[in-house]
Amino acid sequence: MKSENSQKIVVGDLQLDLVRKKIKNLRLSVHPPNGRIRLAAPLRLNDAAIRLFLISKIGWIKKHQSKFESQNLPSKNEYVSGESHYFFGNRYLLNVEYHDAKPSVELRDTTCIDLYVRTGSNEAQREKAIKAWYRLQLKEQVSILVAKWTQIIGVDLEDWRIKRMKTRWGSCSRRHKRIWINLELAQPPIHCLEFIIVHELTHLLERHHNDRFKALMDGFMPQWRAYKQELNQFVLSRDH
Secondary structure, three states: OOOEEEEEEEEOOEEEEEEEEOOOOOEEEEEOOOOEEEEEEEOOOOHHHHHHHHHHOHHHHHHHHHHHHOOOOOOOOOOOOOOEEEEOOEEEEEEEEEEOOOOEEEEEOOOEEEEEEEOOOOHHHHHHHHHHHHHHHHHHHHHHHHHHHHHHHOOOOOEEEEEOOOOOOEEEEOOOOEEEEEHHHHOOOHHHHHHHHHHHHHOOOOOOOOHHHHHHHHHHOOOHHHHHHHHHOOOOOOOO
16 A cells, blocks of 8 residues: 555545545645645544534634635735745745855745845846746756656657746647746645646647546546646746
């Protein structure tokens, strides 16, 4: 038996990620920015017991989800200390430090993104430094995931690139065997990035979003619809 496995389950009007692993107690958590629910459960616990537990926690879950829904996120980031920024599904507070060296970005624990910029840097320069860091982190993950999924799907990809797009998470050029990935995908959970990569690579096999395309997606990534729904809850290109 595997030591860990995961699945999507629905309880009432709630959808959540259930992970079974070698632990002794249930661990329930609600994650920003869209109130994603995750339950880690012992391998020995049956489905009925898990559902009873979740039913008893519906009030607690919705209370925490409402906190995220009520957060007054700015319509446009200004890249100043105290702002909320997301990195692969986790929320961080931005901390801007000024120094006399080239810009740099560091993650501090699981709470802060430290942005170091030159004294007197303006909003555009601070944004440029953050986006450059996002791009580097995204490139690393895309490289890994593209290598994984081109082999699984069985397609030849000539090139992939990252750019900021206002209305699309990704795109595919069948003619040039190239895919584009939106820079904003450095912010949602990493499985959302993986879904977009699989989606665009599948277009190398099928141009349209028809039944064949959906059947291919079902075979490659059975949970793709849940990932799509989760991704759609993120605000695309809020900084534009």
